[in-house]
Structures are given as C-alpha cells and as structure tokens.
Amino acid sequence: MPELPEVEILVRHLNPVLRGRTIREAVVHRAKSVRPDTAERFVAGMVRAKILQVRRRAKYLLFDLETRSKTPTLLLGHLGMTGRMYVQPARASLPKHAAVSLRLNRGVFVFEDTRYFGRMTLDASSLEKLGPEPLCDQFNGHVLHKGLRKCSQPIKTKLLDQGLLAGVGNIYASEALWHARISPRKLSRRLSSTQCDRLAECIRAVLRKAIEAGSTMPLDFSGGGTGDGLFYYGSTSETVGHEENLNVYDREGEPCSRCKGMIRRIVQANRSTFYCPQCQRG
Numbered sequence: 001m002p003e004l005p006e007v008e009i010l011v012r013h014l015n016p017v018l019r020g021r022t023i024r025e026a027v028v029h030r031a032k033s034v035r036p037d038t039a040e041r042f043v044a045g046m047v048r049a050k051i052l053q054v055r056r057r058a059k060y061l062l063f064d065l066e067t068r069s070k071t072p073t074l075l076l077g078h079l080g081m082t083g084r085m086y087v088q089p090a091r092a093s094l095p096k097h098a099a100v101s102l103r104l105n106r107g108v109f110v111f112e113d114t115r116y117f118g119r120m121t122l123d124a125s126s127l128e129k130l131g132p133e134p135l136c137d138q139f140n141g142h143v144l145h146k147g148l149r150k151c152s153q154p155i156k157t158k159l160l161d162q163g164l165l166a167g168v169g170n171i172y173a174s175e176a177l178w179h180a181r182i183s184p185r186k187l188s189r190r191l192s193s194t195q196c197d198r199l200a201e202c203i204r205a206v207l208r209k210a211i212e213a214g215s216t217m218p219l220d221f222s223g224g225g226t227g228d229g230l231f232y233y234g235s236t237s238e239t240v241g242h243e244e245n246l247n248v249y250d251r252e253g254e255p256c257s258r259c260k261g262m263i264r265r266i267v268q269a270n271r272s273t274f275y276c277p278q279c280q281r282g
C-alpha cells in the first residue's frame with residue numbers, strides 16, 4: 001500500500017509533467033472512484049480546466065486547477081491500496097482497470113485502480129481533519145507529546161491516526177518506533193517528552209530516507225515491476241529495492257540489526273506491527 005514517501009515521489013514525478021497542461025476531455029470509467037461527486041459533475045468540473053500544479057498533503061495528491069471561467073478548483077487524488085497515476089501517450093490503449101482518464105493537450109493522464117479503494121474527487125472535505133505534516137516545521141516532539149497526553153491507545157495504533165499526524169502509515173510507524181527504541185505496545189500517554197522528541201525525529205528521518213531512496217530508484221509508475229521490494233512502484237531495474245532499508249517491517253523471525261534479538265510480529269487494531277522486544281522495551 002502506498003504511504004507518504006511514495007505519494008511524495010509520485011507528486012515530484014507528476015508535477016513537472018502535468019503543470020500547465022489543459023484537460024481536453026474527462027472520462028469516468030468507474031463512478032465509485034469519483035465519489036462523492038457524480039460522474040457528470042466531475043466531468044463538468046474538469047473539462048477545459050488547466051492544471052496549475054500538483055502538490056501533496058498527507059497521502060493525498062492535490063491538483064490545483066483553474067477552470068474555464070478562471071475559478072481555482074482543487075482536485076483530490078488518493079491511491080487507496082492499488083491506485084496508480086501516470087501519463088501515457090495519446091494513442092496507447094487504456095488499462096483494464098482505468099478508473100478515470102483525462103485527455104490532455106499532450107498525452108492522457110490515467111488513474112488506474114484494480115481494487116477501487118482509491119479516489120479522484122472535487123470534494124476536499126477529507127483534508128479538514130488532518131493533523132500536521134510530519135516533515136513540516138509545525139511538527140515536533142512537543143506537538144506529538146501534546147497530542148498523546150490523554151490517549152490510552154498503544155503508541156503504534158495512535159501513530160496511524162491521521163488527526164494526530166498526517167501521512168504516517170503502517171510501515172513507517174513500525175520503523176520509526178524501532179529507531180526510537182520505543183515499544184509499539186506502550187500506552188501513548190505514558191511517553192515522556194524526551195521519548196516524544198526522539199520519536200518525532202525518527203518519524204521525520206525514516207520518511208526522509210524513504211523519499212531519498214525512492215528518488216534515486218528508476219521507477220515505473222504504471223507497472224508493478226519485479227524488483228520493487230517494499231517500495232510501492234515498480235522498479236525498472238531488478239537490482240535495486242527499498243526492502244533493505246527497512247529494519248523491522250515484514251522481518252518477523254529475523255535478527256534485529258541493532259541487538260540481534262528476534263523481530264516479532266503482533267497484531268494491533270487489525271494491523272500488523274513488527275518490532276524487536278529486546279531493544280524496544282516498556
């Protein structure tokens with residue numbers, strides 16, 4: 001499932017490709033993918049709009065549009081579990097699971113989604129409840145400590161709360177806790193301010209490192225690829241992978257690279273958590 005680093009990488013790829021292009025025609029191939037908009041309203045909002053830029057907020061792609069009547073409009077994209085967004089040549093045929101396609105003045109933007117959990121919509125209300133961006137200056141240990149003060153959920157579960165912090169998902173929550181040497185089972189309100197400072201720094205560091213890793217890989221945004229490891233996009237080369245950058249995620253039974261203890265997998269709030277019980281105590 002794509003997380004913040006993958007969305008950031010995709011935005012960095014799409015922005016220069018889409019900036020300044022005009023949407024000639026919009027086709028909704030699957031009505032569910034533009035909900036709560038109707039296909040008609042979505043198409044009406046898109047046609048002849050100009051794409052000013054593509055940005056990211058949490059795991060959302062934000063397309064800043066300017067409509068025919070010069071009205072600024074925000075189009076939200078979310079990859080869900082299996083979504084892909086890319087530009088293909090005008091004459092190429094659309095993939096089987098195309099959910100939305102936008103014919104541009106050059107090329108066709110495709111939103112493809114095999115499991116249909118992703119979205120493209122003009123309804124921006126889901127942005128309202130989001131907490132701070134982990135990579136922005138507004139986020140630090142103090143903000144985290146304040147957010148956790150009254151919470152009796154385990155810290156790993158709470159880190160996935162997008163109102164606390166926007167964009168941290170299952171992989172990087174486990175990784176950041178390992179780096180900070182904090183047990184994923186520790187109750188959120190029991191974290192000291194020193195631990196919160198360390199955790200905030202580790203969250204930023206794991207996300208930055210993943211973005212950096214993704215930026216240096218030759219990626220295939222339209223395909224699954226074979227050498228992609230745990231990085232969401234297909235790699236165009238089989239020799240590189242992101243997997244080796246992860247210390248605990250999906251490494252149950254392997255030795256911890258820090259203390260040689262054995263990595264465990266537990267289930268918290270129906271999600272897998274990976275950690276080292278030996279160096280993440282408490």
Ligand SMILES: [Zn+2]
Pocket residue numbers: 256257258259260261276277278279280
């Ligand atoms: Zn360990």
